[in-house]
Amino acid sequence: MSTATTVAPEPRAATPLNYLNVEYGWRSWLFTKDHKRIALLYLISITFYFFIGGAFAVLMRIHLIDPQGALVQPETYNKLFTMHGIIMIFFFLIPSIPSVLGNFLVPLMIGARDLAFPRLNLLSWYIYMLGGAFTMYSVIHGGVDTGWTFYTPYSSTYANSQVIPAALGIFITGFSSILTGLNFIVTIHKMRAPGMTWFRMPLFLWSMYATSIIFVLGTPVLAIALFLLFLERVFQVGIFTPALGGDPLLFQHLFWFYSHPAVYIMILPAMGVISEIVPCFSRKRIFGYKVIGFSSVAIAVLSFLVWGHHMFVTGQSIYTGLVFSALSFMVAIPSAIKVFNWTATLYKGSISYDAPMLYALGFIGLFTMGGLTGLFLASLSTDVQLNGTYFIVAHFHYIMVGGAVMGYLGGMHYWWPKISGRLYPEIWARLAAAIIFVGFNLTFFPQFMLGYLGMPRRYAFYPAEFQFLNVMSSAGASILGVGYLIPLIYFAWSMRYGPIAGPNPWGATGLEWQTPSPPPKDNFEQPPAVADEAYDYAHQEVGLV
Amino acid sequence: MSEAHSGRIHIAHQFESSDQQHEAGTLGIWIFLATEVMFFGGLFTGYALDRWLYYPAFAAASRILDIRLGAINTAVLLTSSFTMALSVRAAQTAKRGALALLLILTMLLGAVFLGIKGFEYYQKFVEHVVPSLDFAPQGEVLARLAPGGLGHAQLFFCFYFFMTGLHALHMIVGLGLLFVLLLRALGSEFNAGYYAPVEVTGLYWHFVDIIWIFLFPLLYLIGGRF
Ligand SMILES: [Cu+2]
Numbered sequence: 001m002s003t004a005t006t007v008a009p010e011p012r013a014a015t016p017l018n019y020l021n022v023e024y025g026w027r028s029w030l031f032t033k034d035h036k037r038i039a040l041l042y043l044i045s046i047t048f049y050f051f052i053g054g055a056f057a058v059l060m061r062i063h064l065i066d067p068q069g070a071l072v073q074p075e076t077y078n079k080l081f082t083m084h085g086i087i088m089i090f091f092f093l094i095p096s097i098p099s100v101l102g103n104f105l106v107p108l109m110i111g112a113r114d115l116a117f118p119r120l121n122l123l124s125w126y127i128y129m130l131g132g133a134f135t136m137y138s139v140i141h142g143g144v145d146t147g148w149t150f151y152t153p154y155s156s157t158y159a160n161s162q163v164i165p166a167a168l169g170i171f172i173t174g175f176s177s178i179l180t181g182l183n184f185i186v187t188i189h190k191m192r193a194p195g196m197t198w199f200r201m202p203l204f205l206w207s208m209y210a211t212s213i214i215f216v217l218g219t220p221v222l223a224i225a226l227f228l229l230f231l232e233r234v235f236q237v238g239i240f241t242p243a244l245g246g247d248p249l250l251f252q253h254l255f256w257f258y259s260h261p262a263v264y265i266m267i268l269p270a271m272g273v274i275s276e277i278v279p280c281f282s283r284k285r286i287f288g289y290k291v292i293g294f295s296s297v298a299i300a301v302l303s304f305l306v307w308g309h310h311m312f313v314t315g316q317s318i319y320t321g322l323v324f325s326a327l328s329f330m331v332a333i334p335s336a337i338k339v340f341n342w343t344a345t346l347y348k349g350s351i352s353y354d355a356p357m358l359y360a361l362g363f364i365g366l367f368t369m370g371g372l373t374g375l376f377l378a379s380l381s382t383d384v385q386l387n388g389t390y391f392i393v394a395h396f397h398y399i400m401v402g403g404a405v406m407g408y409l410g411g412m413h414y415w416w417p418k419i420s421g422r423l424y425p426e427i428w429a430r431l432a433a434a435i436i437f438v439g440f441n442l443t444f445f446p447q448f449m450l451g452y453l454g455m456p457r458r459y460a461f462y463p464a465e466f467q468f469l470n471v472m473s474s475a476g477a478s479i480l481g482v483g484y485l486i487p488l489i490y491f492a493w494s495m496r497y498g499p500i501a502g503p504n505p506w507g508a509t510g511l512e513w514q515t516p517s518p519p520p521k522d523n524f525e526q527p528p529a530v531a532d533e534a535y536d537y538a539h540q541e542v543g544l545v
Numbered sequence: 546m547s548e549a550h551s552g553r554i555h556i557a558h559q560f561e562s563s564d565q566q567h568e569a570g571t572l573g574i575w576i577f578l579a580t581e582v583m584f585f586g587g588l589f590t591g592y593a594l595d596r597w598l599y600y601p602a603f604a605a606a607s608r609i610l611d612i613r614l615g616a617i618n619t620a621v622l623l624t625s626s627f628t629m630a631l632s633v634r635a636a637q638t639a640k641r642g643a644l645a646l647l648l649i650l651t652m653l654l655g656a657v658f659l660g661i662k663g664f665e666y667y668q669k670f671v672e673h674v675v676p677s678l679d680f681a682p683q684g685e686v687l688a689r690l691a692p693g694g695l696g697h698a699q700l701f702f703c704f705y706f707f708m709t710g711l712h713a714l715h716m717i718v719g720l721g722l723l724f725v726l727l728l729r730a731l732g733s734e735f736n737a738g739y740y741a742p743v744e745v746t747g748l749y750w751h752f753v754d755i756i757w758i759f760l761f762p763l764l765y766l767i768g769g770r771f
Contacts, residue, residue, distance in 0.1 A: 116569040221587045238696070
């Protein structure tokens with residue numbers, strides 16, 4: 001596989017027409033219906049939000065270097081962690097892999113010319129941008145301090161910040177998720193190329209399908225919760241606010257009915273990416289194809305049945321708690337199945353450590369840690385102890401950053417040659433992957449310890465004895481920040497100066513690698529047909545195809 | 546592919562055949578309706594919870610609603626679903642005149658529903674039972690609401706306005722869609738090979754109808770009148 005990095009740039013004779021150079025001008029982008037261009041619009045937008053959300057995190061970590069708080073007032077600190085959460089979850093993590101890689105790859109992987117509804121696809125990006133505008137409005141006009149969960153009565157009686165525009169922003173953005181999910185489901189059902197049966201589909205598509213189910217069935221429930229919150233605020237009637245006769249637990253139920261599955265919206269697509277990368281860089285057929293595919297669907301289904309584990313300490317009945325605890329443990333089964341299958345794929349594979357593979361291996365380790373610590377929180381008694389501490393913060397960052405962001409970056413590196421037609425600089429990419437891995441663990445592992453020792457989350461101050469671990473965490477965050485900036489620079493650089501990638505630099509299977517890079521506007525020069533299973537690496541010559 | 550070049554069937558570039566296009570459209574609307582079910586489902590859950598918590602207030606408030614108007618509206622909407630179903634048939638058989646007539650009838654019935662709904666809203670203003678804006682019932686209305694508690698009665702009317710309002714919004718969107726269909730029908734766009742827009746709009750219209758079939762008993766009939 002290392003041959004991939006030594007491909008000499010070919011002389012640029014007449015460049016063939018592809019989706020990037022077929023049209024020029026801002027209109028050809030802002031009114032495009034090409035799924036590949038829409039994916040790039042999403043890529044630019046979510047990258048913007050990633051760095052905004054990251055900036056809030058940096059400010060928080062600087063603040064927490066000093067036990068008394070080094071930087072901001074406590075009210076401002078509340079706004080920092082709220083805006084960090086809202087932007088990272090709703091405007092970066094949820095759309096990241098589905099809207100960028102999914103948009104780009106779903107039609108390519110099934111051998112279609114586009115998604116089933118290209119106009120809805122473009123509309124979803126505009127809706128996303130509109131929602132983002134509302135949220136940015138709330139950021140500029142003072143921010144929100146409720147936490148990303150908008151719990152009532154923080155967000156109602158005691159709200160003293162821009163709750164309405166922020167909630168509206170998330171409400172609106174939800175519809176872009178719904179449209180994306182709808183588009184993917186229909187496309188995967190109806191637009192597969194001849195011979196592309198369900199069990200020949202790349203596993204990335206299974207995970208996109210499972211994610212889309214959550215998009216379509218979960219997002220509207222969040223929408224209605226935020227809509228009711230909005231009405232309650234505007235008309236001063238009691239739906240969630242106890243003082244007005246409402247029930248705050250109703251809000252939490254509706255909120256988590258979406259927001260627990262939302263965790264799987266973030267992690268399932270990353271799992272799909274890993275299922276593509278691991279066999280390619282092990283040169284092996286994936287172990288347990290069907291089990292991995294079905295485990296994605298199982299995770300999507302189970303995700304709707306476990307929301308009560310966020311409410312163990314809110315006064316729901318002990319029997320409800322027991323049921324939710326047991327169901328939450330069950331999610332571990334399909335998740336572990338995936339990890340075992342990836343590991344079994346690695347076994348006796350001829351592994352190469354290109355950057356995508358580094359991210360994939362990082363994902364497997366970090367996701368395992370995040371998943372196993374989740375079991376602490378699914379148990380009633382330990383959850384009572386750990387709920388509301390940094391243990392939770394560390395746990396979900398291992399899933400969302402160690403899992404989802406690693407998967408996203410791995411996927412971006414893996415498919416960048418297809419997206420841009422250029423190779424990124426492999427040395428820098430490996431270096432960045434290593435920096436991110438180290439920075440990540442240094443940032444978040446101390447937070448496990450802090451939480452275990454009892455440091456509560458969401459406070460602007462902490463006892464002096466926790467300072468050492470907090471400084472470690474802040475130091476890690478600065479390393480992590482540098483690690484994230486490097487790919488931004490070399491991806492941008494490679495668009496102009498990177499070596500020409502050729503159609504299949506990784507020697508990978510899959511229809512997307514059988515068309516030129518970047519692909520032509522209609523994806524394939526000839527209509528593709530499929531005769532083999534996915535990941536048929538055993539029968540393939542190693543090296544370039 | 547042969548159909549792609551025959552007649553006036555328009556096939557978008559991403560599809561291989563008119564069948565594929567038709568199936569994609571139909572599956573798309575079903576998934577959209579699943580989303581809608583979850584959307585209204587959240588509201589119904591909230592309503593069910595509060596009805597269970599504050600039953601006396603909800604029952605008393607429910608009895609303020611005009612059950613005759615609600616029943617008439619149910620009949621009107623069911624009839625409109627019938628004419629909608631017939632218009633899909635008319636589109637399939639390419640009967641331009643019948644299709645236009647049935648679409649106009651469906652729109653008329655939808656408009657009648659909205660008119661009656663508007664009149665009911667007006668009644669609520671007269672009775673001063675509009676949450677937040679004007680909630681100060683007097684006289685007989687007050688006497689009927691008071692035993693259950695005015696605060697919780699107000700909560701009932703919140704749900705009443707949210708749910709029927711959201712439903713009415715869907716009706717208005719539906720009327721817009723029907724109007725577009727009417728224009729296309731007059732242009733003889735539909736035939737046995739291409740009637741998906743009529744079918745898809747029909748499914749949406751039936752869905753809006755079904756939502757009302759749930760709203761009517763939930764809001765009007767829970768007061769234990771019978
Ligand atoms: Cu959860």
